[in-house]
Amino acid sequence: MNRFKQSAYTVLLAATCFVASPLIFHQIWKSSSDAKKQTQSPPLVVKTEGRLSADSSVIDKVQEHTMGPVDIITTEADDNPKPMIVTTAADTTNSEAKKQPELFVTSDPSYFDDALFIGDSRTVGIKEYGTFKNSVFFCEPGFSACRIDEAKVGGKSLDDILTDGKFGKIYIMLGINEVGNDFEYTLGAYRSLVEKVMEKQPEALVFLQANLHVSASAEDKVINNSGINSLNNAIATLADDKRVFYIDINELYDDDHGALNEGYTSDGVHPVAMYYTQWCEWLCTKTVPVPEPETTAPATAASTEASSESATEASTEKTEHVSTD
Numbered sequence: 648m649n650r651f652k653q654s655a656y657t658v659l660l661a662a663t664c665f666v667a668s669p670l671i672f673h674q675i676w677k678s679s680s681d682a683k684k685q686t687q688s689p690p691l692v693v694k695t696e697g698r699l700s701a702d703s704s705v706i707d708k709v710q711e712h713t714m715g716p717v718d719i720i721t722t723e724a725d726d727n728p729k730p731m732i733v734t735t736a737a738d739t740t741n742s743e744a745k746k747q748p749e750l751f752v753t754s755d756p757s758y759f760d761d762a763l764f765i766g767d768s769r770t771v772g773i774k775e776y777g778t779f780k781n782s783v784f785f786c787e788p789g790f791s792a793c794r795i796d797e798a799k800v801g802g803k804s805l806d807d808i809l810t811d812g813k814f815g816k817i818y819i820m821l822g823i824n825e826v827g828n829d830f831e832y833t834l835g836a837y838r839s840l841v842e843k844v845m846e847k848q849p850e851a852l853v854f855l856q857a858n859l860h861v862s863a864s865a866e867d868k869v870i871n872n873s874g875i876n877s878l879n880n881a882i883a884t885l886a887d888d889k890r891v892f893y894i895d896i897n898e899l900y901d902d903d904h905g906a907l908n909e910g911y912t913s914d915g916v917h918p919v920a921m922y923y924t925q926w927c928e929w930l931c932t933k934t935v936p937v938p939e940p941e942t943t944a945p946a947t948a949a950s951t952e953a954s955s956e957s958a959t960e961a962s963t964e965k966t967e968h969v970s971t972d
Contacts, residue, residue: 750888754934756927757781761815763808763851765844766790769859769917770820776923783812792821792836793828809847815937817844818930820856822878823916827869834881841885852935855882857895862907865915872906894933899925 760781764770768788773779785800785808795805803811819840825833844853857879860872879895886893900918902908911918918926 750892750935751894751933752936753932756931758931758934759816761813763812763814763817763848764820765795765805765818765840766820766856767824769823770818772917772920772923773926776920777927778924779927783808783814789824790821791824792840793825793833795821795836795840805843806847809844814848814851816852816854817848818854818856819844820858822858822882823861823870823875826858826871826874826878830877830881833878837882838885841891845890852937853891854933855886855891855893857882857893857897859918860897860901860905860907862909862912862915863902863904864909865912866906876905892933892935894930896926896929899929 756778759779762779762782764773764779764782764784764786766773766786767790768786770784770786771788774782774784774786785798785803785805787798787800790798798805800808821837821840822833841853841855844851858875860875861870866872883893885891897905900907900911900922907915907918909915911922913919
């Protein structure tokens with residue numbers, strides 16, 4: 648009987664080992680595989696606004712944004728090290744570019760007493776309904792950069808205005824009437840206008856005003872805000888932020904969709920009269936201090952004395968010369 652029990656236990660033990668062994672080997676293999684993955688591919692963690700995200704797909708987004716490799720480092724500030732992404736040089740450059748110093752200051756309306764405004768019907772609105780009554784305006788509905796040399800106001804061309812007057816600031820807003828024209832041709836004409844203004848008025852600051860958007864209901868295949876934005880972006884490249892400045896009025900009148908607010912216009916293109924006062928107030932916040940004129944150093948006593956001696960000698964020589972005749 649004892650031998651029978653012994654044999655039965657042996658058979659039972661063997662059967663148990665036979666059934667359990669695959670499960671044991673599977674668990675061992677799984678543990679080994681997980682350990683290997685943790686060693687070779689640790690989770691990529693990105694630090695965002697004080698929180699940690701374990702979504703590795705964000706690494707691809709960061710790499711795409713920076714156009715460069717993404718490095719992972721581990722800080723040792725506490726007992727729970729937190730991986731973080733190292734900002735690449737490209738991203739640092741972008742961050743610095745966004746932190747440009749503010750160029751503009753706020754001035755009172757007298758800043759525009761020596762200003763010349765060149766433009767189309769929107770500038771006519773500033774002339775008629777705005778507050779800059781001492782400024783000079785060269786503007787008419789339909790004016791364009793491409794044909795500005797042929798235009799006349801009150802019998803005078805732009806060349807006449809630039810030659811006869813002296814201006815401290817010159818504002819240009821043209822382009823809405825040529826948005827549908829050849830882009831390069833239009834930009835070339837605009838560039839030529841800016842160059843002419845700078846040549847004729849070498850001491851003036853030049854302000855390039857972005858073309859005002861149209862309302863969503865006024866957009867069509869020829870004049871639309873996409874085309875206006877493309878032209879405005881090209882015009883902005885002509886500014887150097889030293890003597891030529893780009894200012895964008897659309898921040899004042901745009902709706903949430905980047906179009907002229909329907910409540911500000913009756914035709915979808917021009918602001919109603921009351922809003923030109925706001926336009927002038929906005930321009931007052933986008934002024935640039937006028938550079939101080941260069942002063943000539945006062946003459947020293949020595950140079951004054953030398954000049955006096957030279958004048959005396961010249962007078963003596965002239966007297967002697969006259970007496971000999």
